[in-house]
Structure formats: structure tokens, C-alpha cells
Amino acid sequence: MVKVALKLEQKLKLSQMQRLTIQMMSLRGQDLQDFLHEQVTENPLLDIRYPDVRPSGSGQEKPIDNIRSHGESVEEALMKQLRVQMQPKAILMAAGLVIQSLDEKGFFKGELSEAGSEYGLGSEDMEQGLRLVQTFDPPGIGARTIQEALLIQTRRRSDAPAGAAILLQEHYEDFLHGRWQRVQTEMNLTAAELQHICRFLKKLSLQPAPQAAADCAYVRADVEIYRDDMGQLMVRSLEELPEVFFREDLYANYNKEGDIGTRRFIRRSKRQFLDLRTALAFRWQSIFTVMKYIILWQQDYFRDGRELRPLTQQAIADGTGLSTATVSRVCRDRYAMFGRHIYAVQTFLAHGYRRDAGSDGSISDKAIMKQMTAFIQHEDIQHPWSDQQITEHLRQRGIHIARRTVTKFRLKMNIPNSSMRKRMKSW
Template structure:
């Protein structure tokens, strides 16, 4: 083959570092944004937060930098806005002590602090950021303090890591065997023996295969002479499905015992924990500050950004003044830092303006929800908001993720206001959120002795003009963690 030249023409989108930064800032939550800006400011001396600013030097600044001042990331009025091009849209407490302990009692703080075993002063307070151990950590701690052989220890560790958040081994023995090394060769009987030992760990009943197994283990922890224990064991092992119906008469006939004994046994069963692992859910409570507020004034809903959540980042005037006197490589480097700082400030301003626009559209579209509650929520998808603000759906997705709006009805993530629609008889549509609210209201008002089935709930919605199938009702009900009608049967 002879060498030759070929010309090829194609188009591709290239994201500049500045544009990549603008996109990244847009999708960050408030806490992440603060951390990101702190990191950027540490590497750029031309940037500083307003609270870190020092009084400017008396020397007169160069005319090029005279107009640079702290730029609030919140949107400005038309008169205040600088004529700059925004980054383009791209597809892609305080509390009072109520009582003080007497001197000498546990918790005495009269000495102004205590000393630990090393002699260091201790203020007497527990660290506020200490997290509770997870179920896996809690069980592993007990395992390490128990007398297990190395082989049984390995099996127990595999079982512990296979438990769900409620403490059940729903995947079964086979899943544990599959998780062990291929050369381990543990038979099901060996794994089952270790599992039964784990069931005695705290909380009692973890590593159970199902509800019957869990409740039986907890009942066997009671002393043999505990009142109603034997009857409760028989009910759990043979007639557990009748417990939800609370039919003590039928249970008494089946078990051939007194109805009073059955009633006592049911009370004992209800004192047990059907989800032993849930108490050790280590998911930390997340506190969020709203990015925007929605308030009603003169019959209209208005939106304003939270000023406390808008980073007040600006240019360091001292270093700006030095640029005019710098020479050579120093001047080139500092001018590059200044250019990056200015782009960052414009990106922050654009981020705040985009958030303001999107929040305003959401509040306008969902004003019925703000006025009347969840049942009045309208269907809304990303495309509708994108078309109204003139941006791409991917941009709307970024700006509504982990951004929160405070309303008189509570604080919600902006994504909460989006939901698909279900057709109604009048040709309109109802949002999935509104239908779920209706279902919750219908179930709350049902006769507790005759709960509404999914079919009955669907028919009730049909009478309200909402065409929804029974399986859709079941999906919404399960999504709201509401038991089926057979599980909701209870005494009136």
C-alpha cells in the first residue's frame, strides 16, 4: 500500500474545563457545593469567601479590577446584572437545661468538666457525630466475642452479610453456601447449625428464614413456665395465618383450648418483634436546609432563594491589586487565576438563576398542591419544565436533584413534584402522587373489620373518574408500604 492523505469531516461536542465545572456545580447539593468551593478557593488566591475577607489596602486598584466586588450567587435584578454570558446549557439551637443533677450524682457538671483516665479534661458530652453500629457490625462484634471455630466463624460471617435490613435470611442456605469460597465445601446441615446459633444473638430472632421461624425463636427465649408460652408456640407454628384475623374463637376450637388462653397467647405474640434487625438501622438522619422558599402573598405564590444557602464568594482585592504590578510569569499565572475565578463566579450566578427559574415553574404548575394538598398534585415531567425555561431535560434533572423547596406543607426535594399521569374520564389526567394520596385516605377511612381489597379500591377510583387497574393499585399500595387487605384485618 502506498501512503496517502485522507480528509475526514465530522462534528463533535467538546466540553471545555470551564463548562465541565459549570455542569458539576449545577448538580451538587448545597453541602457538596460548599465543600467544592472551599477546595477551589484553597488553590486560587484570587478567590475568597466574604467572611474571610480582609480590609482592602489603601493603594488604588488598577482600573481593570476596580469593578470586581463580592458577587452574591443569588440572582440579581436586571439593573444589577453584569452583561456577561452565562455558561451554555449542555445535554448531557439552642436549648435550656430543665434540671441540673445534684452534686455527686451521675451527670454532675458542676466542676466544669471531668478528667478521663489520661488526666485530660472531658466536657461530659458524648460526641454528636458518633453513629450507631449497623446490624452487621453489631452481630460481628458478638461473633468475635463468641466461641466459634475458625470454620464456623467463616460460615457465620457469610450468614451475617447475607441478612436483609430486617435481619432475615430470605435468600436461604443455598445463598450462604454460594458466598463461601469454592474450596470451603460446607454442607447445608453445617450452615443450618451455625444459623441457629446466630438466632440467639441480640436481637433475638435474627438470621431467621421467615416470620414463623423468627417468632418461634423469640418465644423459646421465655422461661418454660411463662404464661401462655406453650399456646403461643402452637399458634405460631401451626396457625400463624389466623393471628392477623384476631379470631380467638376459631383458634380456640382448632387448638382445643380455652378462649382466654388464646387471647393471652395472642397478646404474648404481639409483644414480639417481627423485624428484629430494623432496630439497628444505622442510616443517619439527614438534615437539609431548603435551597428555596415558596410563600403566598396577595393571592400569588412567590419563590425566593434561601440567602443563607447561596455561597458569597468573591475576588480578593489585595491580589487583584498585585496583578497590575506583576511581571513575567507571575503576571501570566495570576491573570490565569483571575480568569478562572471570574468564570466560577459567573457559573455560580448562572446556577442560582437556573434554580430560581425551575423552582418558579414547579411552584406555578403545582400551586394546587400547595393550596389543597397531595390529592391536587398535577402530572409533571422534566420535558414540560425544560420547554418552559428553554433548557434541556438533563439540565432540569441536575438542578432538581438534592435541591429542596420549603413550603407551608413541608420541605420537599424538587423531584417530589414530578410524577407521571393516569387518564381520567373527562380526558384529563391525575398524577401518581395524587392517586397515592387518595388511596391512603380511602384505606385510612375503611372499616377495620372489612378492609378494602385492591379491586374495591380500583372501583372506588373509577367512580371518581380515575381509570386505574387493580394491579396498578397494588403497585402503589406496596410502594407506600401498606399491607394487603388480608393483612389489615383487625378488630374494630
């Protein structure tokens, strides 16, 4: 017996114009140019006109002179080293899986058994693959912990002092917590020998991946923030897009002499051109509107270099009338030039936190992190600030945030905790 059932559900249905606008809003640079080329290729009534790029005779560099080669990523460098290894196929496959599972710092944080189960590799194969990767450059790559990364680097250094590997392997916890007297006694070291080991360990990298050549990504500003002759902050586009125009001559000819099918086709082609032109105009208008709002809100920052005011994408959407999704697409992966420097547009946004003083009763997260950095730079070496003490100190200044927020900001700035700072400054 056949069952008949009804299902009621809501689905978001976008028009062709909406889909085109959303797609173009996220494109920038070469991707947008490629998209325009595709539209011209698909629509025979569209044509494209390129800007004049002939040299002006001013002796400036040719465009080809500015092209640089991209750096090699960590994964590519490791795969090159893997290809020249003479090992069984299972171990090579396991090593490749390990390389693909490394985090951005070069550590392996996953489970070996889970990484190899999909390819039928056992734990022993994965262990051998991991050990093989740990012999690659940069030293310490593939380590599972900081302790293991330091140990691998120490064993591969010919200038490692005697006892450094033993200290890391057997007395790491005491070393980490600064129990120098216990380490010195149990390892039977003199104060000078222990200090020599500590100086050596201080030179080692806590993150193996940055030692390798990172994948260099060269960005180009989409807009420029500048001052006009009157000193007013303005914004202009830096995109060099070809002009897409409609062939009115062909349209008139085919609309007059073509059959019904031809006329229907060319009219549809004209609608596509109008949609494309509207989407391009809306794209630039949205970028211009968002950037003007940012400039207006953060004008103290652009004019005088003062702290950023709290500003979120939702606030921009409320202030401009644009949707939050549109503002998000404008800000994402888009760059602005200001004062001969290039900034991500997201740099000008900041979350707000409550404070007692101030015109709007709030302060940005970036301003708080700036104050935290100043506290830590001028702290007593023997009694560094703890996260709780920083929280209390900010509270005395009228800034109300939780201790966990202070910890989050400190980690975001790659600042060690108070115990680690005390040991690092005392070495």
C-alpha cells in the first residue's frame, strides 16, 4: 500500500538578480575580473573594454616588474621531503596523513588511530609515519606537545649542552614551574651549568611551523581612505575593472531582422546585462556606504590616531540600512589603504565593553588590549601581573570585564602567563 504524506516547509527562494548580487559582493580583484569575462563569453551582446595600460614614458616600473613568486607552504615543503624517502608504502601514506593533520603551528593534535582507520592503517604504521615526519625540517615539526618539540630540536642540535635532553625528558614539570633548586639537585648540576641549559632552551622555537617558509599571500587594497584638499576624509575605489558594455548596434540589428526565437534571446541577453550592471552598481554602493560609515564613526582614529571606538557589523547595518549579510560580505577579505599602509577592513571594527568614563560609556577591545600591553611592559619582573590583578587594575580605571576576557585577550596577543613571564625575564 502506497503511503501518501504532506510536508509543509519554508524555503528561501532568491531571484536571479539576488543571486547575482550576492555572488558579486564576495568577489574581489582577479576573481571579479574572471567572473566578468565569463559573463561576456556567455552573452554575445556583451563586450569588454580594457583601460589603457600603455607606458606613459615617466620611467615607472612596468607591471611585470612588480610580480613576485609566492612562498612555499609548510605542507608543500614537508611533502617534498616525503617524496624522496625510501620507506614502505604504508609508512609513506601514514606520514602523508600526519602532514595533512598538522595545525597551523606545526603540531599533531589528532589521534593516530583515527587518522589511519579510514585508509586501513594500523597504530604501528601511523606511529612510524609520525616518527618519520619528526625527522623532517624544520626541527620539531610533527610534535604532539611543546615538550616533544623542544626535545626533538635539542636532539638535532650539535651545540646542545650536556643534560638539556635529560632535563626536558625527566624534569620538564619542575623546569616548567621554575623549581630550579630541585632540578639542580636531582641532575647534579652547578648553577652555571643549569643557567647555560636554560639559555640554550630559550633560543628554541615553541612553534615549529613558523621556522619554515610560510605561504606568502600578497594582498591588494580594494579602496583607499584619503584626505581631500579641504582635509575631509574620503574613500575611493582602487579596483581596476574592465568596462562591460552592451552592443546596442547588434541588438537593434537582430531585433529588426531576426525571427521570434532570436528576438526572445537578445531580449533575455539585454535583461542579463541590466542585471549585471545593477549588481555592479549595488556592489560598489554597498562598499562605499560601509566604508563611509566606518570613516565617520572612527574619524578620531583616522585623523589623530586615537583609540578605535566600539563598532560591529550589526551596528553598521543598523546605521546604513544595509542587511547584516551585505555588511559581512563587504568586510570579509577586503582591504583598505590608509597612510600608505594596507589594513583589513575588519581592523577598523571593535567589540565594546562597559566603562564608567567616556562619551558613550564603552571602550573597544583593541583599546583594552593596548592598556594591557602597557601594564605588562612596565610590570615588576619579580612580581608580574596575574590575569586577576590586570582585571582589578582595569576595574579601578572604570573598565568592567571578566578575568576570562583578560585571559582571552592575553592569549590573542601571544603573551605568556605571569609565571612564564617571570621565568623568561629571569633567564
